[in-house]
Amino acid sequence: MTFEILSALMLFAFVSSITPGPNNLMLMASGANYGVKRTLPHMLGVASGFTLxxxxxGLGIMQLFDAFPITYTVLKVLSVTYLLYLAYKIATSSKAAQGKSATAKPMTFLQAVMF
Structure with missing residues (x-):
């Protein structure tokens, strides 16, 4: 790996970790709603998922897509399907489900890694 590629990757990692993206905003909301202690698995999951x-x-996952173009198409189809599923869940949620309920809980470690 050349210095230029490594420095670009390091800059991407730094900027992505400090900007207010969805992970950071979810952590802020989870910390405010559930407290720092109950949000720790979520925090560790975000850090682990980002690192992964x-x-x-860095290892060149794009080479997999170059070698097997169908994998890129499959990834796109799965991604669009998941986004449509999320949109459906949001569109069909009731007002009662939007408030804080007694059974509400923060994201788990694995959920945060996958997000």
């Missing part, structure tokens, strides 16, 4: 993503990019 950067490592996979």
């Amino acid at each position: 993503m950067v490592v996979l990019v």
